Amino acid sequence: MASLHSNSFFFFYYLFYISSSLLLSLSLLTSSVSAGSSSANYSTTNHHHHHKWVGPVGHRVITVDVSGLGEFLSVQAAVDSVPENNRMNVLIQIGAGFYIEKVVVPATKPYITFQGAGRELTVIEWHDRACDRGSNGQQLRTYQTASVTVYANYFSARNISFTNTAPAPLPGMQGMQAAAFRISGDKAYFSGCGFYGAQDTLCDDAGRHYFKECYIEGSIDFIFGNGRSMYKDCELHSIATRFGSIAAHDRKSPDEKTGFAFVRCRVTGSGPIYVGRAMGQYSRIVYSYTYFDDLVAHGGWDDWDHVSNKNKTAYFGVYKCWGPGSKNVRGVSWARELDYESAHRFLVKSFVNGRHWIAPADA
Numbered sequence: 001m002a003s004l005h006s007n008s009f010f011f012f013y014y015l016f017y018i019s020s021s022l023l024l025s026l027s028l029l030t031s032s033v034s035a036g037s038s039s040a041n042y043s044t045t046n047h048h049h050h051h052k053w054v055g056p057v058g059h060r061v062i063t064v065d066v067s068g069l070g071e072f073l074s075v076q077a078a079v080d081s082v083p084e085n086n087r088m089n090v091l092i093q094i095g096a097g098f099y100i101e102k103v104v105v106p107a108t109k110p111y112i113t114f115q116g117a118g119r120e121l122t123v124i125e126w127h128d129r130a131c132d133r134g135s136n137g138q139q140l141r142t143y144q145t146a147s148v149t150v151y152a153n154y155f156s157a158r159n160i161s162f163t164n165t166a167p168a169p170l171p172g173m174q175g176m177q178a179a180a181f182r183i184s185g186d187k188a189y190f191s192g193c194g195f196y197g198a199q200d201t202l203c204d205d206a207g208r209h210y211f212k213e214c215y216i217e218g219s220i221d222f223i224f225g226n227g228r229s230m231y232k233d234c235e236l237h238s239i240a241t242r243f244g245s246i247a248a249h250d251r252k253s254p255d256e257k258t259g260f261a262f263v264r265c266r267v268t269g270s271g272p273i274y275v276g277r278a279m280g281q282y283s284r285i286v287y288s289y290t291y292f293d294d295l296v297a298h299g300g301w302d303d304w305d306h307v308s309n310k311n312k313t314a315y316f317g318v319y320k321c322w323g324p325g326s327k328n329v330r331g332v333s334w335a336r337e338l339d340y341e342s343a344h345r346f347l348v349k350s351f352v353n354g355r356h357w358i359a360p361a362d363a
Contacts, residue, residue, distance in 0.1 A: 066097035071119035094122040103281035107151040119194040125163035131175025146182035162193030168198030195211025208352040221248040228258040238269035261286030261346040271295030277302040286317035286346040292325030319343035
């Protein structure tokens with residue numbers, strides 16, 4: 001317990017905390033909040049009962065406009081202007097238009113938000129494929145194709161789209177993977193965003209991520225990786241022509257806490273498609289309260305290579321899903337029909353430890 005002489009410290013700290021919370025709420029209402037301010041937290045140390053602030057301090061707004069009305073013409077130039085080891089909330093406001101560029105947010109630049117003018121108005125796009133050659137003459141391979149790559153923690157994006165314009169391949173074609181976005185940082189938040197591509201649209205690579213009211217389009221494994229991510233109220237739209245798949249998760253060990261949790265989503269478009277594939281030996285994918293149009297392939301799920309017995313180790317779950325395609329989602333013995341007790345952890349933001357970094361208004 002704290003000593004009596006520290007009571008005044010805690011009283012003034014409480015006033016500071018209440019004032020900070022009020023300022024944060026006002027910032028959210030004016031859409032000027034960045035990932036850092038909505039996800040910053042503090043840690044408490046027992047040594048001398050001191051509280052150490054570990055989140056960002058201060059705010060900076062950078063404007064980007066393709067027509068020349070902002071500080072920068074390109075998104076990458078705006079990112080480059082943020083100093084290394086950034087400790088501020090940085091809001092990059094990106095005006096309406098198409099930004100034809102490849103963008104990288106390095107790990108040394110956390111707390112950056114991309115704020116667009118609307119999912120259909122602000123678009124960052126590029127066209128790399130896995131078979132294309134990089135500057136070193138070597139093939140890029142899948143993970144290097146993303147139009148936008150984020151390695152930094154506490155990144156967020158709102159009301160903006162990311163596109164890879166490479167043409168959709170037919171099933172079985174080699175080297176045609178083409179990601180629109182790769183998120184490899186921890187505690188990333190996306191709201192009202194669009195992700196457009198074909199094979200491997202969204203590389204949900206690593207870290208904890210939260211996608212709210214987003215639109216994700218593709219044909220083959222168009223959400224893939226080993227992220228620990230929740231997709232809430234999103235539309236998953238298939239453009240598959242012969243055969244396709246939505247999610248491929250790469251969890252390799254039962255000790256990993258990773259997985260894809262889809263909650264109150266809508267699965268639409270063309271098919272037939274698998275709803276999940278076991279990319280990793282212990283792949284984990286759960287759909288809850290999700291609508292499936294009549295496009296789900298018989299069997300619903302796929303074990304990737306049919307030789308690794310992943311049907312014995314993967315965790316595929318379904319809870320209270322509906323729609324004409326939902327019967328096929330439950331069509332194999334290794335896709336669990338969950339009860340509330342087993343489904344609950346995949347329904348709440350604590351699946352991604354969201355209580356510590358996602359503002360209540362953002363959940």
